[in-house]
Amino acid sequence: MSLHGHVPPEPDLVQLLTPEGVRVSHPDFPLDISDDEIQALYRDLVLVRRFDAEATALQRQGELGLWASCLGQEAAQVGAGRALRTQDMAFPTYREHGVAWCRDVDPLTLLGMFRGVSLGGWNPNENNFNLYTIVIGAQTLHAVGYAMGVTRDGAVGTGEPDRDTAVLTFFGDGASSQGDVNEAMIWAAAGNLPVVFYCQNNQWAISEPVERQSKVPLFQRSAGFGFPGIRIDGNDVLACLAVTRMALDEARSGQGPTLIEAYTYRMGAHTTSDDPTRYRLSDELETWRLRDPIERVRAYLIRQAGAGQDFFDELEAESEALAVRVRAGCRALQDPSPLSVFDGVYAEMTEELAEQKAGYAEYLASFEDGAHQIDEPVASS
């Protein structure tokens, strides 16, 4: 044999609910979950998809500058999001709307950045959900540093369920190539840190297929860094929940990092600015449509759990109400005042910046005809 002739075996994919909606068991990943809990997950999935669709529509109507849809990745996000405990910290990319939902971040809060009225717009410590990070992979290092803090605070391995803390960081298949992500894994391994790397392999980084980034399945990268990696069916919310829960448990108990590759698919464009017809074929989409993360739960609930029409009707009504609230709320988001750019740059405004602000205020005030408004926020359309 030659060194390059060795062909690794096809990787396993942890799955607990088939695309047809049949519960299957996995010897290593048992999941004790009631049908009520599965219904709750289904509700999450449906509402996240509805919110996401609404945001895409709002962008089309000119209410948002941009939207990065999570269509197709709802299970990967809700499964991971629901595996978190309150004290855990999540570090998202820009696409983790489903995780934000699980962390009780108001969907409207997410819209501010995409509408262009804020540069982030929430307090990361309020819901233990960090700001969206657009620079690919940067947040994985932040997660590692946060986990270093957790360790130094003695919040790992105490056995106290409300104290032990894990950190969950998200990134994409494209991001896996960044130096930051690789450095984060080195740090996490070297410090045996309580961080779980959660890679949503949605097969595409804008126009580049995952093969441009890696020759080995991404989860196998962890071996080189010295911690376990596993691939899960990212369209199976139960598998995502079970495996992420286990990885977070192990992190909290002091066993160190894990890499989870949630194997999924970006059903929509990269963002509303993207045109995927230039680089991918529609039959790929058809294949993945059959693996839809929501349909399979619905099939399970109807066939195996006896969910009645009432449940689905009520959820439909709730979903419609959410959409109405998001639409109205988005349109009502106020533009900041032009002078607000000077605020918050430093802990305390420097004298020179204060001078610049005053100069600009004076300049704006010089337009008597009201072409510029100063203190009044500009009314939104």
Place this chain on the structure above:
Amino acid sequence: MSGLETLTMAKALNTAMRHSLERDPKVVIMGEDVGKLGGVFRITDALQKDFGEDRIIDTPLAESGIIGSAVGLAIRGYRPVCEIQFDGFVYPAFDQIVSQVAKFHNRSLGNVKMPIVIRIPFGGGIGAVEHHSESPEAYFAHTAGLKVVSCANPADAYWMLRQSIESDDPVVFFEPKRRYWGKGPVDLSDASSVPPLHKARIVRPGSDATLLAYGPMVATALDAAKAAVEDGRELEVIDLRSLSPIDIGTVVESVRRTGRLIVIHEAAVNLGMGAEIAARVQERAFYSLEAPVLRVGGFDTPYPPSRIEEDWLPDVDRILDAVDRSFGF
């Protein structure tokens, strides 16, 4: 392709790369999504189809990797043209650019050239989310060993990119993304009338004050000059074109005639290009100045959320306000 054509700046850049690829087999294009997609702005549209995946390289998603591997390609005799997807994403490559690209020629006693072009769409005004509207040119202009240029119209886009690719020095090439779709005449065949890469150009002659701009702000400065005519002022507009080296001679010559200079850029004024130009002009033309050199630029804040970017960005009114202040001295 020959003769005078009307092209968008995007098409002019695309054509410059096409012609460079045809002329020199050592030219390779590399970056994120530059292949099938043609780049997020379509500047490399159809190049991979025509020149193949070996020469139009969709790289892994890692900017440090893009520039670091370009250094290796350059050592091996290639001329890499690297695309950084947006201004705000060049920083992962900053170390490679500043510590390696900029210094390699010097450290190798001139034995190894670094004919690398780093194309960066820059500037705001397109309603984007954060990291997509920045003007980081001063970081690079501050670094010895790098040449830094910016085009403001399709003809310059074409010829300056051709010249940059032919340059044996590394060139950081700033493309004003909000002007990508503006059209203009480009004479693709006549290289003889093309100014050298590092020469500034007077784009509108005038006698009362000089407006100096580059990249996206040249068009804004021209609009301001047109508007100033109503106030009875004839403003000269200079397109700086090259940010390092700076063609200070053209600027000083103009200031000697007009006595007033206003430098305009989107980048924050603090330690921006305007600071350097003001310093050099007062060193060389102190007694010609009727007023201090004024700067109109971004405020010293992070680039704002897009809904208020038009307030933050220099515009015709802010330029005319500076002109008034200059005349008020």
